[in-house]
Amino acid sequence: MRFIFFSAFLFLPVLPIPAISEVQQQSGTAEDTLSTSASFMNATAIGGYGSFLYHNNRNAESASADLERMVLFIGHKFGSISFFSELEVEDAKVSGGEEGGEIAFEQAYLKFNLDPQHYITAGLFLPRIGILNENHLPNTFNGSERTQVETYIIPSTWREIGVGFYGGLSSFPLNYSVALVNGLNSGSFKHGTGIREGRFEGRNATANNLALTGSLQTYLGSIKFQASGYYGGTVGLPSRQADSFHLVSGIFGTPAVLGEADIQYEENGFSIRLLGVIVSIPDASNINGAYTSNTPKSEYGAYAEIGYDVLNLMGAADGKRLIAFIRYEKLDMNSAIPENGILDGTLNQDHCIMGLGYWPNDNVTIKADVRFLFTGNQNPALSSRPYTTHNVFLNLGMGFSF
C-alpha cells in the first residue's frame, strides 16, 4: 500500500506539466550569484540542496521515509578570497535523546585564488577523493542512494580540517591537488563500516596525527580520468597513552592508506562511470588489540555504471532528462584480516542497482530504483541471528539543488 502511494507520488511529475517560466529557467542556483557580472568580486550567496528517500527492505519487511538531508549553502566573495559553507541537517530533526538526526557543517572553508589555475583552501573541506566526495549534489548522480562503494570504502562525504592546494597545468588539461588534513581516529573504527566511523568531520579532531591526500585529473575529449590517494595516521593519542594501548602514534603512526581511480564519460545521452578503490591498514592487528573493533587489514570496492537519457533518443531539447541506468558494485570490507580478526562473510557484497531518474530540469530529480544485494555467509562466531545472503531494496527518491 505504501509502495503504491509512493509510486503515484513519484510518477506524477512525469505527466505533462506546464512549462517552467523563462524567469525561473534563468534563475540558476544561488551559488551562481557568486560569479555574476554585476557583483563579480563581492557577493553573498545563499542556496542549498536536499534529498528525500523512501527505502523498502524486503527481508526485514520494513520501509522508511526520510528527509535524508537538507543542506544550506552560504558563500561570500571578498575579492580574490571566497568563503564557502554548507550546514546540513540529516533526517529532518534532531531531538534530545532520540536516535538519529544530525546537524553538522559539511564544509566551511576559505578559498584563496592565486592565479587562474591555482588556489588554496583552508578550513573544513572535502578532499578530492573519488567522485561523490567532492560532487555529491543529489541531482548529479544516478540512483536514490549514493553508491555503496563511495559510502563504505570511501567514506563520503569525507571532510576534515586542513589546507589544500589545487592547480592545473597551463598548457595541458591536467589538474592536481594536494592537501594536508587531520588524520583518522582508529579508536572509533567500527566493524562493518571500514574507516568511516574514524572521521572527525571537523569536530575536535586530533592534530597529532595528520593525513596527506592528493589527486590527478585529466581529460581526453569527454572522458575524465582521475586518480587519488590518501595516507594518514590513525592514532592521535599522546605517545604515552598510545604506548599503553601498544599503538604507534605520531604524524603518520598506524597508517591507513587509500588508493582510488575512476573514469567518467558523458556524450550524446550516454554516461559511464567506473571506479575502483582499495584501503590498506597494515597495523590493523594493533588496532584490534587496543579496541577489539575487528578492523580489517584491507578492503576494496569497485563499480561500473552505464546510463542513457531516453529523452535524448527522442530528440528532446528542452533540458528534461529521463535516464535509465544500471550499476554493479562489488565491495569487500574485510578482504584481508589480521591474525586477531574474525572474517565476516556478510561484508563481502555484490550490489546490482537499476532504475530510472527523471530530471524536469538540471536542478531537480525524481528517482526510482531497485537494489539487489548478495553477500557471503554469516560467520556464526559473530552472530547467530537468522541471515539470508540475498536481499532486495526498493528506493524512491527526490533531490534538488538551488
Add this chain to the structure above:
Amino acid sequence: MVRREFIKTTCVICFTGGTAAALSTFLSSCALLPVYTAKADQGTISVPLSAFQGGNIQIIRAQDILYDIALKKENNGAFSAFRLLCTHASNSLTLSGDRFLCSLHGSTFDQEGKVIHGPAKRPLEQLKTRLTTDWIIITL
C-alpha cells in the same frame, strides 16, 4: 627459480612497455592548450590577430587577472570572449576537445558558452570584444 625469475622479468617488461605505449598514445592524442599570455591595461586586454594562426580558439591569460578568458574566432570573422569561470561555484574551467569542463562539480560548457551539463545553470559570462586592424580588444 630461474624460470620464475624469467616469467617475472618478462611480465615487468611487458607491463612497462604496454604502459609506456598506452601513455604515449594518450599524450599524443591530447593537444596542448592554446594559451596566449597577455597584459591587462585599463580594464582591457589586447590580443593580436596573429595569435589565431593555429586555430579558432585561444585561452587568454593575463597577469593579475584571476581567471582565464576563452577567445573564439567565429566563422564570420567576429570574436567572442568568455570568462572561464564555472557559473555554479566560480571554479576555473579546463578546455578539453570542444568543451570547457569544471573539475569541481562536473559542469560542462560548449564553445558558445552554453551549459551542456549542470549543475551550472547559467551560460558562461560573455565579455565585450572589438576589432582593430591587427588587434582584438577584450573589455573586462
